[in-house]
Amino acid sequence: MLHVKPSWKSWQLLTEQGRQIWAFKPGSNTIDTHLQNADQISDEEIARFAEDFHFDSLLNPNSADQVYRHAAINAKYREFAGKIPEAKTPEEQNVADALVKGINYFSYLQSKDGHWPGDYGGPLFLLPGLLIASYISDVPFPMAHREMMKRYLFNHQNTDAGWGMHIEGESTMFGTVMQYVSLRLLGVDKNHDQLVKARTWIKSHGGATGIPSWGKFYLAVLNCYDWQGFNSLFPEMWLFPKWLPVHPWRYWCHTRMVYLPMAYCYAQRIKVPENPLILSLREEIYNEDFASIDWPKQRDAVCEKDCYTTPSPVLKWMNFFTNNYEKFKCNWLRKKSTDYILKYIDAEDQQTDYINIGPVNKAINSICIWHAHGKDSAPFKQHVARWYDYLWVAEDGMKMNGYNGSQLWDAAFATRAMLESDIGKLFPETIAKSYRFIERSQIQAEHATHAEFFRHPMIGSWPFSTPENGWPVADCTAEGLSAALAVHHSGLVEPAIDQSRIQRAVDVILSYQNSDGGWATYELTRAPKWLEKLNPSEVFADIMIDYSWTECTAACVIALLEIQETDPAYRSSEIRQATSAGLRFILKQQRLDGSWYGGWAVCFTYATWFGVEALSKARARGYYDDSALAAGINKACAFLVGKRKADGGWGETFKSCSTLVYSEAPTSQLVNTAWALLALMAAEFSERDVIEAGIDVLLHKQSDIGDWPQESISGVFNYNCMITYANYRNIFPIWALGRYYRQHVQG
Numbered sequence: 001m002l003h004v005k006p007s008w009k010s011w012q013l014l015t016e017q018g019r020q021i022w023a024f025k026p027g028s029n030t031i032d033t034h035l036q037n038a039d040q041i042s043d044e045e046i047a048r049f050a051e052d053f054h055f056d057s058l059l060n061p062n063s064a065d066q067v068y069r070h071a072a073i074n075a076k077y078r079e080f081a082g083k084i085p086e087a088k089t090p091e092e093q094n095v096a097d098a099l100v101k102g103i104n105y106f107s108y109l110q111s112k113d114g115h116w117p118g119d120y121g122g123p124l125f126l127l128p129g130l131l132i133a134s135y136i137s138d139v140p141f142p143m144a145h146r147e148m149m150k151r152y153l154f155n156h157q158n159t160d161a162g163w164g165m166h167i168e169g170e171s172t173m174f175g176t177v178m179q180y181v182s183l184r185l186l187g188v189d190k191n192h193d194q195l196v197k198a199r200t201w202i203k204s205h206g207g208a209t210g211i212p213s214w215g216k217f218y219l220a221v222l223n224c225y226d227w228q229g230f231n232s233l234f235p236e237m238w239l240f241p242k243w244l245p246v247h248p249w250r251y252w253c254h255t256r257m258v259y260l261p262m263a264y265c266y267a268q269r270i271k272v273p274e275n276p277l278i279l280s281l282r283e284e285i286y287n288e289d290f291a292s293i294d295w296p297k298q299r300d301a302v303c304e305k306d307c308y309t310t311p312s313p314v315l316k317w318m319n320f321f322t323n324n325y326e327k328f329k330c331n332w333l334r335k336k337s338t339d340y341i342l343k344y345i346d347a348e349d350q351q352t353d354y355i356n357i358g359p360v361n362k363a364i365n366s367i368c369i370w371h372a373h374g375k376d377s378a379p380f381k382q383h384v385a386r387w388y389d390y391l392w393v394a395e396d397g398m399k400m401n402g403y404n405g406s407q408l409w410d411a412a413f414a415t416r417a418m419l420e421s422d423i424g425k426l427f428p429e430t431i432a433k434s435y436r437f438i439e440r441s442q443i444q445a446e447h448a449t450h451a452e453f454f455r456h457p458m459i460g461s462w463p464f465s466t467p468e469n470g471w472p473v474a475d476c477t478a479e480g481l482s483a484a485l486a487v488h489h490s491g492l493v494e495p496a497i498d499q500s501r502i503q504r505a506v507d508v509i510l511s512y513q514n515s516d517g518g519w520a521t522y523e524l525t526r527a528p529k530w531l532e533k534l535n536p537s538e539v540f541a542d543i544m545i546d547y548s549w550t551e552c553t554a555a556c557v558i559a560l561l562e563i564q565e566t567d568p569a570y571r572s573s574e575i576r577q578a579t580s581a582g583l584r585f586i587l588k589q590q591r592l593d594g595s596w597y598g599g600w601a602v603c604f605t606y607a608t609w610f611g612v613e614a615l616s617k618a619r620a621r622g623y624y625d626d627s628a629l630a631a632g633i634n635k636a637c638a639f640l641v642g643k644r645k646a647d648g649g650w651g652e653t654f655k656s657c658s659t660l661v662y663s664e665a666p667t668s669q670l671v672n673t674a675w676a677l678l679a680l681m682a683a684e685f686s687e688r689d690v691i692e693a694g695i696d697v698l699l700h701k702q703s704d705i706g707d708w709p710q711e712s713i714s715g716v717f718n719y720n721c722m723i724t725y726a727n728y729r730n731i732f733p734i735w736a737l738g739r740y741y742r743q744h745v746q747g
């Protein structure tokens with residue numbers, strides 16, 4: 001059983017149709033009533049509770065999601081009572097037992113609505129944005145939440161007293177100043193020992209003038225940085241003709257939806273009124289006297305600890321132009337552009353039921369809506385209610401998740417993992433609940449304003465989280481479809497997704513293919529690669545357009561190959577063409593050493609699994625040029641075998657993601673081991689001892705009740721920021737054991 005601290009029990013996760021809200025001593029089980037009556041407990045009592053969330057092991061700063069898991073498991077856990085199939089050898093029996101135990105444990109983590117809630121924290125630049133939104137609008141979080149947020153921020157302070165971009169990262173100016181300011185907004189005294197040390201870190205690294213642009217933005221809103229020190233966001237660019245390659249409708253949707261509300265704040269120069277805290281902060285984070293700082297000179301100043309991408313000469317030239325335009329700007333045009341931007345923000349709010357596409361525009365849109373419509377307006381109140389959808393409690397405290405959850409994504413993977421072998425069929429209720437969740441998450445209607453605001457058609461698609469978030473994703477559609485097909489195939493449930501809905505999903509996948517043969521994330525690639533030269537972020541790479549990715553392409557190719565089996569007549573020649581182009585793209589992405597770089601998890605093992613899975617599936621179906629597929633698969637297997645660690649497992653660190661070079665972890669990592677094994681088994685790799693040694697690593701790491709330990713952080717975005725996928729430590733070992741069982745044990 002888990003090591004439980006008493007106060008963890010005060011927090012309870014309420015879930016409704018994928019919505020996740022953490023409640024402190026909830027008086028009610030429904031989310032709406034709870035949100036209206038939070039905080040009836042005394043401050044002292046709450047502060048005492050928060051102490052229990054002290055995180056003593058910084059060796060692995062990733063939370064193990066103990067608070068949720070404790071509540072889900074401890075009271076209810078039972079060993080599997082059914083009959084476990086008998087295997088021929090003791091070793092094979094171990095795999096069968098571990099698989100049953102693993103799925104049994106995991107089934108207790110499923111919420112009543114059928115998904116697997118889990119920690120989706122990691123980035124450290126999200127909560128500060130939300131706290132600034134709460135501060136400027138004077139809508140404080142309840143005391144219990146505030147205490148838990150403090151715990152979280154203190155827990156993730158590095159030993160050098162700074163904070164990173166994410167919980168496992170080395171200290172940066174962005175991370176450090178944002179967490180420092182957050183703690184001050186939460187009421188921590190500037191003489192607190194940990195803050196004194198953090199200030200030393202900030203000052204000895206040049207002070208907050210060197211914070212990257214997103215930090216400059218937040219500080220400017222907080223009135224702790226002068227807007228003159230911020231490169232213009234040129235709001236008028238939203239009025240450009242649409243055919244121009246630089247019109248923002250062509251940007252990657254996350255970049256578009258973040259720079260949109262940022263441009264509104266910039267145009268309005270929104271800032272918190274001066275008050276004693278703000279005046280004090282201005283003294284705390286700079287080496288110079290605030291009034292004496294030459295702000296325009298700070299526009300491009302970035303602390304060397306933060307630099308990941310260097311601004312191009314084109315960007316500098318453009319900044320020169322747009323910054324000067326501010327002196328001569330036409331008020332009429334400025335108003336026209338901010339009116340348009342506000343209309344767009346309102347549309348995004350309505351289309352996503354105020355969840356918004358992600359955590360960054362969630363916070364900034366809240367600020368804009370507060371500014372435009374007021375604290376008492378209905379839209380602002382709707383925004384506030386959705387702040388809680390992003391907050392997550394774990395043993396390290398309360399964090400802002402990287403999305404409103406990973407509900408659909410995890411449910412689809414979990415379903416496919418469990419159904420990989422017949423052992424999954426021993427858990428029909430778990431599968432049925434998951435299927436119901438997947439079924440309800442498929443998007444079935446278009447928003448009235450979708451075309452006006454550049455949204456990709458989405459009927460038949462699946463989102464990453466919930467249908468209310470409603471942003472369709474290409475590979476989430478593929479995973480949703482593959483999972484639905486796997487359930488249909490299992491015969492465990494009466495299909496609720498009929499043929500026409502399946503076909504709509506296929507239509508969506510086909511509509512998402514790029515001209516390079518690959519698939520991107522939320523939309524087609526809408527502008528040429530040179531647009532990346534305008535990336536102003538300094539800390540993220542490849543954010544300007546939606547690029548084709550190996551993982552997304554493989555997922556889509558796999559789903560299309562599967563649909564060819566179940567519905568061979570449907571758009572068959574287009575599907576054949578699409579898969580061939582997709583396979584060509586995948587082969588082209590393969591590196592000389594046989595690996596693939598992964599953009600959305602750590603890293604080469606992740607994408608190599610996707611690559612091999614797609615090539616092997618195509619090979620089995622007799623698609624494409626068999627010798628090219630075989631060569632790609634063999635090279636990939638050789639790569640993986642070459643990366644084996646002494647214990648027979650695989651381990652990669654997040655450094656692979658930012659350096660683009662395989663970076664080996666000191667110890668084997670479960671999730672990397674499972675991905676490598678899945679790839680080798682998909683390839684039907686002939687050296688059985690290699691696979692068995694890897695399987696042994698998974699078996700040895702499993703706990704008595706069927707969980708696996710949380711190891712290093714496994715997700716990533718934009719090369720440089722890491723994100724936690726708490727359920728991966730269960731899903732992928734279950735999947736790999738299932739594949740082994742299917743290939744070697746099952747009759």
Ligand code: LAN
Pocket residue numbers: 254255258358359360402403409464473475476521540551552600716717718723
């Ligand atoms: C995600 C999470 C899921 C991920 C996969 C489906 C795994 C991937 O295959 C496609 C891309 C996608 C959908 C994805 C894109 C970027 C996201 C939304 C995130 C990593 C979660 C958080 C991140 C978002 C951009 C964070 C906010 C930061 C900004 C730079 C705006």
